[in-house]
Amino acid sequence: MSRIEPEPSLNDEAARAGWLYYVGGMTQDQIASELGVSRQRAQRLVSRAMADGLIHVRLNHSIGACLDLEQALKARFQMTRCRVAPGLGPGADGVRAIAPAAAAELERFLRMPDPSVIGLGTGRALRGMVDAMAPMDAEQHRLVSLIGNIAPDGSASFFDVVMRIADKVRAPHYPMPVPVISPTSAENAAFHALGPVKKVVDLARAADVIFVGVGQMSNDAPLLKDGFVSRSELDEMQAAGAVGEVAGWVYDSAGIYLDVGTNTRTGGVRVTPGLARPSIGIAAGASKVPAISAALKSGIINGLVTDEPTARALLLQA
Numbered sequence: 001m002s003r004i005e006p007e008p009s010l011n012d013e014a015a016r017a018g019w020l021y022y023v024g025g026m027t028q029d030q031i032a033s034e035l036g037v038s039r040q041r042a043q044r045l046v047s048r049a050m051a052d053g054l055i056h057v058r059l060n061h062s063i064g065a066c067l068d069l070e071q072a073l074k075a076r077f078q079m080t081r082c083r084v085a086p087g088l089g090p091g092a093d094g095v096r097a098i099a100p101a102a103a104a105e106l107e108r109f110l111r112m113p114d115p116s117v118i119g120l121g122t123g124r125a126l127r128g129m130v131d132a133m134a135p136m137d138a139e140q141h142r143l144v145s146l147i148g149n150i151a152p153d154g155s156a157s158f159f160d161v162v163m164r165i166a167d168k169v170r171a172p173h174y175p176m177p178v179p180v181i182s183p184t185s186a187e188n189a190a191f192h193a194l195g196p197v198k199k200v201v202d203l204a205r206a207a208d209v210i211f212v213g214v215g216q217m218s219n220d221a222p223l224l225k226d227g228f229v230s231r232s233e234l235d236e237m238q239a240a241g242a243v244g245e246v247a248g249w250v251y252d253s254a255g256i257y258l259d260v261g262t263n264t265r266t267g268g269v270r271v272t273p274g275l276a277r278p279s280i281g282i283a284a285g286a287s288k289v290p291a292i293s294a295a296l297k298s299g300i301i302n303g304l305v306t307d308e309p310t311a312r313a314l315l316l317q318a
Helices: 010-023 028-035 039-051 064-077 094-110 124-132 162-169 185-192 195-205 231-239 286-298 308-317
Strands: 081-085 117-120 142-150 173-179 209-213 242-246 249-252 279-282 303-307
Touching: 010 028, 010 039, 028 039, 064 081, 064 308, 081 094, 081 308, 094 117, 094 124, 094 209, 094 279, 094 303, 124 162, 124 209, 124 279, 142 162, 142 195, 162 173, 173 185, 173 195, 185 195, 242 286, 249 286, 279 286, 286 303, 286 308, 303 308
Parallel strands: 081 303, 117 142, 117 209, 142 173, 209 279, 279 303
Antiparallel strands: 242 249
């Protein structure tokens, strides 16, 4: 008895249309003929493939203007690594612009044959990086979170990326099993006194390379939008000079960590300024420029993946 093949789903059709367009080089008229649909439907399917992340497109040619910006930023901030992606135009999402370049940078380390420990922050930019990654086998490496993965309501932090990356690269992974920010400093200390937490913390401190997002501490601070700090806590830290945060740890315009606010209750591991090993920030957007600049000045990060508009703004501000 012959097996009845199931009807293709909408995602199946979109993926096939996207493949024919971006890889096969077919026109939308040719795709419509191949799939037996109208040209308008073929166009919608190609758009859906890109919008839903079914197809990832990477630029494999370095644009001259981006190379010039990379060299200028490296010289200005004494960076070890810098990648500048083409901008997507006014009002565009910076995460979309930099995600493929960030994914390529992480994949470069994952392809290295010698085992290493890769420390990871959280946030939209890192999640975009993971979504843009190609699956691979990287079992020789260990992935460890630098920041707690428990949200204020007890749920898993939405932008935690360690497990998402581990699914793609089949590497051992170590989430940080503490709240992102504990209600009190005493509770934070109690979590960090637990044996399993100590082991993850020690591993995170020994990371050979670090990838982190960079958050702004203006009124649109991710920590506020995601419910990790209150409005009054943000006001307190802004009054103390807060401009940015990396892995939940807040710092001022000189890149010096503050001793107020949530920094007394933040879980995980603080990225030490001036590390000899790579500490790569993944960030783009006008609102993040002061935070990125401060993190680069102090050496909290010594590498950067960003886009053209952000790179130009950093050079003007520095």
